[in-house]
Amino acid sequence: MAEYIIETAKGKWEVVVGLEIHCQIISKSKIFSGASTEFGDEPNTNVSFVDAGMPGMLPTLNKECVHQAVKTGLGLNAKINKYSEFSRKNYFYADMPTDYQITQFRYPIVGEGSISVDLSDGSVKTIGIERMHIEQDAGKSIHDLSPTKSFIDLNRAGVGLMEIVTKPDFRSPEEAGAFLRKLRSILRYLGTCDGNMDEGSMRCDVNVSVRPYGSSEFRTRCEMKNVNSVKFVMQAIENEAKRHIEVYENGGQVEQETRQFDPNTGLTKVMRKKEFAHDYRYFPEPDLPPLILSDEYINSVKAEMIELPDAKKQRFVETMGLTAYDASVLCENKENADFFEKAAAGHDAKKVANWMMSDFFAMLNKKHLDISQSPVSPENLGALVELITKEVISGKIAKDVFEIMSETGENPEKIVEEKGLKQVTDTSAIEAIINQVIADNPDNVAAYKAGKTNLAGWFVGQTLKLSQGKANPQIVNKLVKEKLDN
Amino acid sequence: MSDITKLTVHETLKALKNKEFSAVELTEAYIKNMENGRHYNAYITECADKAREQAKVADKNYQSGNIRLLEGIPLGIKDLFCTKDIRTTAASHILDNFVPPYESTVTQNLLNDGAVFLGKLNLDEFAMGGSNETSYFGPVINPWSKDKDLVPGGSSGGSATAVAANMCAASTGTDTGGSIREPAAFCGCTGIKPTYGRCSRYGIVAFASSLDQAGPIAKDVEDCALLLKSMAGFDEKDSTSCEIAVPDYVSSLTGDIKGLVVGMPKEYRPEGLNPEVASYWDKAAEYLRARGAIVKEISLPHTKYALATYYVLAPAEASSNLARYDGIRYGFRAQGNGNLDELYINTRTLGFGKEVKRRIMIGTYVLSAGYYDAYYLKAQKMRRLIHDDFMKAFKQCDIILTPTSPITAFPIGDESMLNNPINMYLNDVFTVSVNLAGLPALSLPIGLSSDGLPLGMQLIGKPFDEETIFKVAAKLEIDAKFERK
Amino acid sequence: MAIDNETVKRVAFLSRLKVDDDKIDATKEEFNKILLWIEELNEINTDNVEPLISVNDVNLRVRDDEVTAGNCRKEILQNAPSAEYDYFAVPKVVE
Secondary structure, eight states: OOOOOEEOSSOEEEEEEEEEEEEEOOOSBOSSSSBBOOTTOSTTSSOOTTTTTOTTOOOOEEHHHHHHHHHHHHHTTOOBOSEEOOEEEEOOOTTOTTSEEEEOSSSOSBOOEEEEEEOTTSOEEEEEEEEEEEEEOOOEEEOSSOSSEEEEEOTTTTOEEEEEEEOSOBOSHHHHHHHHHHHHHHHHHHTSOOOOGGGTSEEEEEEEEEEETTOOOOOOOEEEEEEOSHHHHHHHHHHHHHHHHHHHHTTOOOOOOEEEEETTTTEEEEOOOOSSOOOOOOEEOTTSOOEEOOHHHHHHHHHHOOOOHHHHHHHHHHHHOOOHHHHHHHHSSHHHHHHHHHHHTTSOHHHHHHHIIIIIHHHHHHTTOOGGGOSSOHHHHHHHHHHHHTTSSOHHHHHHHHHHHHHHOOOHHHHHHHHTOOOBOOHHHHHHHHHHHHHHOHHHHHHHHHTOTTHHHHHHHHHHHHTTTOBOHHHHHHHHHHHHHO | OOOGGGSOHHHHHHHHHTTSSOHHHHHHHHHHHHHHTGGGOOEEEEOHHHHHHHHHHHHHHHHHTOOOTTTTOEEEEETTBOBTTBOOOTTOGGGTTOOOSSOOHHHHHHHHTTOEEEEEEOOSGGGOOSSSOSOTTOOOOOTTOOSSOBOOOSSSHHHHHHHHTTSSSEEEEEESSSTTHHHHHHTTOEEEEOOTTSSOOTTBOOSSTTTOEEEEEESSHHHHHHHHHHHOOOOTTOTTOOOOOOOOGGGGGSSOOTTOEEEEEGGGSOTTOOHHHHHHHHHHHHHHHHTTOEEEEEOOTTGGGHHHHHHHHHHHHHHHHGGGOSSSSSSOOOSOOSSHHHHHHHHHHHHSOHHHHHHHHHHHHHHSTTTTIIIIIHHHHHHHHHHHHHHHHTTTOSEEEEESOSSOOOBTTOHHHHHOHHHHHHGGGGTHHHHHHTOOEEEEEEEEOTTSOEEEEEEEESTTOHHHHHHHHHHHHHHHOOOOO | OOOOHHHHHHHHHHTTOOOOGGGHHHHHHHHHHHHHHHGGGGGSOOTTOOOOOOTTOOOOOEEOSOOOBOOOHHHHHTTOSSEETTEEEEEOOOO
């Protein structure tokens, strides 16, 4: 496995990274209140009295949030804790209506787990999950509407979050990036979080430290909060590691800090230090008794579990002969994987995969369409590939047929029939055309016979042109060579 | 017409059904007392007009025969219950302009049963206190005061005073460490804190979430039974609310107590217990023996640690529950804030009173990093021991009898109380264990002290067994023959 | 465990309360009295005692995932000391 080593004039270093990922739970209502979780509505319209932290208001737990958390825990191959508690994390901030957050401190709902991640050199790394718990999201502060005031919108306050804490197992930016993509794919497969980092429904805190290459110590780490894209996470790791190394090599000590990643510069800067450090004073939430999950409940969620990306990818490789890379690409997204399976059913899976990854995705991109809006149905894509396999049409003609399919949504057999695009395989018909080309071009024939054997290609081209592309290219090739050599 | 405001709720209901007077006449009579009794300072907000409207509806219902459980009964509501569109202050400057857009479940239950709300009653600020002296709106004066103004007890001081002075037919209170029982004892009323989870806490300004419970303060045991029947019940909006059916408490008032075992905890009789209190305690035991109950000594070994346990847990929870009062979404906001932290600090420092700030800081300290295990966790473990003491004791007895308070009402502004907060805290010694264990307990007046002030006896029951409490209390009430003012 | 003036200041800040400089000593004394009194809890060994978290010993109930609240912006903002453009307004926060 390739190692990520940062080498300077003074030494070799390695990086140690842990991630904390906050994932908004897909549910209709919030985790502790009955207000809607809908994104983008008018400010303060999806806010209940509980969300506004009004006097006497009390939290009540949403069963779907528990369900989603258990599903996610199973998807992380993690232990589901039958006993878990809610806690209060106390701190003052304008977007925190009760000035405490209901979270799970000592007894989270999900324990240790792991995810395996495919790296570009073909190796597989297992990343450990420390724990996952559920908690409430805060509201939003808007700072740029006025020079002297900030404005608070509580629509997001109280939306359920799953916080996944990894073990400090990452040793390179690539591993972190691959992990985030894998995690996002699992969450989307399960339908527990939409994973849209740019919309803020999945947010990543990155903890970075460095150590001399080969050592096993854990040095002081710095935290970068709310890095909102995979690319930025990788960049942040790289640059923060370099910063630490510079400090150490200049004889200094890295201070434990919370830093902010600036996407414009790629660098991190320390956030303003408070006079006194945060002391969250966690204690068990007295308004919510402990959560007890029965074996029956956990088993019922297990029974609902769908095939996850890893298993699906393995199946594609083993039973359909796809390469690991192709399977990976197709499985990253459940919709793509499902489309592929439908298209490949009963047809040449590898060819279908190739078509999807090239012409098909290109078409969707060009038309700015989501796969669910594809004008080409999976059955029709499969049928197109079938026509090529059966040599009814050539690969080249197939591309034309595909274009028509993309415009009309028609099935390929109909198009081929109507436009008369069937490949000509009748050898005598092809021979006739070749004979015509040979007869019309005696100079080139002479040149060929004189030694310019690559002119065969020209003859093939002419023949295909005259046949309007319908002649089977392999047959043309063979016959041209035969005729010219005689 | 004799003074109809002297009648109990059950007597009033009979009279209303018999059309001896109308609901409107009744409400007017109480409004008059409320207005004439303003020197007691029991009410923070009066709702005379709204009450009149509600009384009119009650009269229509008496006409049509559609009579609900508390039809037309004028109540005072402790100003800790959020009442929709009626100012709710928690007796604090920080909420002195807060008008809730929602109703607490308990007060909604009372409204659904036809009660009339006369107004919001004074209390210790955020229910923190034992004398109603910490209110932003000034102290409440005990109607039993003679030459000196005496405290009515706290925190539900306004509730007990209003009942004792006939400024309402009955009232609601809340009890976190004794705040229903102690003022009931000081004012010669009856009050019950039900089992934790019996009444919903939704819409009640939270002080200490794992200890707070709502309950009635009324003129007699039967009134408490009637009020509690209306107030109690499962509420899905409160995750600590219990799904246990509410019995018809009034029917538990009858029946004898032969063979019932009554426990008297020996730890509640320390050296130096006020001899009058001790003697009334023994007298109460005698009354019960005479009716065939078996009275025996029991032990609650961890009693002496209950106060310290309470004064770790309650402030800790309060420090978190009161964080929301930050000047941003409702309530008082201080002026002249350069930044967010200044807004918080200025608002809360000006908005909260001394005792509240003291408890918030103690609470913050016992939860803070490095101290959680030593204080908060330790207190949680102590709480387990105290709870288990009661569970063990209840294997040997059906109900526990103790005095409610070691003292009677003391003067407002008493130096020894004000100079050392611990002296105030010590008054809770007989009541706090009950909240820690989540048990139901009632206080009823047993007699007068030598200086003519009421003394209360406390009956502590098994979890969800308010019925046995009511049964025994009804007997004690008959035997004590206490005369209300 | 006696506390010092620094601790009083820190606890006050965590609570977002101000204790005037000339009152810090008095506050510290008061706290120390209360804490000393509380410390008698240490007389009992609780090493093997389970903390009591929920006095009723019930499991947490869950509710159905339905939208049953919200859409009441007017009521949400009606008690706000400062509301503008349908937001709660606070002094500018610099992050």
